[in-house]
Amino acid sequence: MPNERNKSHHVQRNHAIQRSASYDAETRIKMVEAIVRPLILKDEDYQTVMEKMLDNFNQGLGKDTHNNAKVKMFQTYVRSVPDGTEEGEFLALDLGGTNFRVLLISLKGQEVNMESKIYLIPQQIMLGTGTQLFDHIADCIFKFMKEHQLLDKVLPLGFTFSFPCRQVGLAHAILTTWTKGFKCEGVEGNDIVQLLHEAIKRRGDIEVECLAVINDTVGALMSCAHSERSCAIGLILGTGTNACYIEKLENCGLWDADYDDPKEVIINTEWGAFGDDGALDFLMTDYDRLVDKHSINTGKQIYEKMISGMYMGEIARLVMERLRKNGLLFRGRGSQELSTRGRFYTKYVSEIESDVDDGFKNTKQVFDELNIEEFTEDDCRIAQYVCQAVSTRAAYLASAGIACLLNKMGRPEVVVGVDGSLYRFHPHFHDLMMEKVQKLAPDIRFKLMLSHDGSGKGAALVAAVANRLRDEKAKRITDGMTGVTVQD
Numbered sequence: 001m002p003n004e005r006n007k008s009h010h011v012q013r014n015h016a017i018q019r020s021a022s023y024d025a026e027t028r029i030k031m032v033e034a035i036v037r038p039l040i041l042k043d044e045d046y047q048t049v050m051e052k053m054l055d056n057f058n059q060g061l062g063k064d065t066h067n068n069a070k071v072k073m074f075q076t077y078v079r080s081v082p083d084g085t086e087e088g089e090f091l092a093l094d095l096g097g098t099n100f101r102v103l104l105i106s107l108k109g110q111e112v113n114m115e116s117k118i119y120l121i122p123q124q125i126m127l128g129t130g131t132q133l134f135d136h137i138a139d140c141i142f143k144f145m146k147e148h149q150l151l152d153k154v155l156p157l158g159f160t161f162s163f164p165c166r167q168v169g170l171a172h173a174i175l176t177t178w179t180k181g182f183k184c185e186g187v188e189g190n191d192i193v194q195l196l197h198e199a200i201k202r203r204g205d206i207e208v209e210c211l212a213v214i215n216d217t218v219g220a221l222m223s224c225a226h227s228e229r230s231c232a233i234g235l236i237l238g239t240g241t242n243a244c245y246i247e248k249l250e251n252c253g254l255w256d257a258d259y260d261d262p263k264e265v266i267i268n269t270e271w272g273a274f275g276d277d278g279a280l281d282f283l284m285t286d287y288d289r290l291v292d293k294h295s296i297n298t299g300k301q302i303y304e305k306m307i308s309g310m311y312m313g314e315i316a317r318l319v320m321e322r323l324r325k326n327g328l329l330f331r332g333r334g335s336q337e338l339s340t341r342g343r344f345y346t347k348y349v350s351e352i353e354s355d356v357d358d359g360f361k362n363t364k365q366v367f368d369e370l371n372i373e374e375f376t377e378d379d380c381r382i383a384q385y386v387c388q389a390v391s392t393r394a395a396y397l398a399s400a401g402i403a404c405l406l407n408k409m410g411r412p413e414v415v416v417g418v419d420g421s422l423y424r425f426h427p428h429f430h431d432l433m434m435e436k437v438q439k440l441a442p443d444i445r446f447k448l449m450l451s452h453d454g455s456g457k458g459a460a461l462v463a464a465v466a467n468r469l470r471d472e473k474a475k476r477i478t479d480g481m482t483g484v485t486v487q488d
């Protein structure tokens with residue numbers, strides 16, 4: 001049964017299609033629907049996604065199956081969530097997309113103060129060498145420290161590095177493979193903390209000690225758990241997508257450290273790689289195949305490519321181009337921009353779907369930016385329909401992932417900490433996910449909570465504990481009363 005909103009979209013869409021030019025109404029509806037239909041999936045499809053995903057999760061966790069598993073389920077060495085008593089001044093780094101941030105964070109109970117600065121990572125560095133990348137990072141840290149008069153200090157540093165890493169300790173993270181458009185030579189297979197320390201040493205004018213590396217999903221989980229103790233999943237819906245969750249040690253076949261309380265550890269699923277073994281072939285469309293084919297990591301991160309911000313706009317563009325070529329959009333004309341790969345950004349999808357009335361203010365603005373000279377209101381409606389189909393599938397696919405985790409964890413109540421530009425700026429992502437997760441995990445009470453700057457705060461929280469750990473020169477600290485537990 002379609003809900004009220006879907007129903008009204010349905011009516012609106014038919015109306016739009018009926019009025020567009022050149023074909024008779026019936027044919028137009030059929031043609032537009034045929035082109036968009038592969039993106040519209042049934043609940044059974046999402047159930048199948050969940051089953052396959054659970055199987056993938058278990059393979060990633062299993063001692064004998066991990067090596068060949070596509071979804072890696074990396075253990076993080078972060079074993080419990082904070083309780084708000086962490087204190088001190090910390091530096092944090094956040095690298096996960098085209099922006100790199102340096103942050104100065106002071107923690108005092110629930111009070112968190114942050115100052116931060118964004119530095120761009122130019123394309124040639126994203127595709128250059130690891131040395132160039134880490135020299136650039138060190139240069140940004142230097143500039144930040146200088147600006148904040150920190151050059152004479154040695155502050156503990158937490159690094160949010162949002163790429164798949166095999167961790168062999170809290171401050172040892174070996175990059176397994178680049179994702180999200182990065183491809184710096186000489187980093188895969190190496191410890192990124194070591195590469196950072198080496199770059200800092202090469203400069204010789206700053207002193208920094210990186211005590212912890214975390215994934216952005218872990219940051220989202222930690223920052224929400226700081227105020228919501230039942231937060232047990234961290235989710236990112238941004239340039240990429242990924243989730244982490246709290247798993248029982250008994251389920252972690254690779255756990256090699258102490259088996260003390262709390263008998264849990266945060267697992268970074270790296271679920272973006274789900275489908276890399278063909279598990280999602282049954283629902284992939286031609287559009288998805290084209291996106292994958294033209295990416296710099298063909299065959300990799302299949303689930304991520306169907307969901308996240310780096311790819312969603314391109315999926316919508318490919319659908320619109322197909323409609324146009326069939327004379328169903330822009331009277332077959334369009335523009336050079338619309339025909340250019342990567343030129344239809346995911347933010348356009350959010351903007352177009354944010355139009356609430358028939359004025360189509362945002363949609364027209366987007367068409368303007370794409371230099372589409374001639375368009376009708378029907379074109380606006382059809383573009384909205386396309387964006388809606390693409391983003392709804394993305395939201396539902398992510399929901400299947402979350403529902404799978406919720407069912408696996410089996411806790412009666414879970415808060416999911418969510419961050420990322422797609423989730424933040426898309427007008428319906430939250431609601432679509434609430435609806436679908438409820439349907440797919442009906443026995444579990446859950447909440448999707450927006451994480452506020454988890455990448456900064458989370459890194460600082462984990463570094464705070466690591467710092468205490470180092471100060472106490474203990475191999476392991478389990479501070480039952482006061483918060484985060486990390487494994488050295």
Ligand code: GLC
Binds near residue numbers: 163216236242
């Ligand atoms: C990519 C990265 C992953 C990160 C996610 C969201 O999937 O591999 O580590 O968490 O993007 O930024």
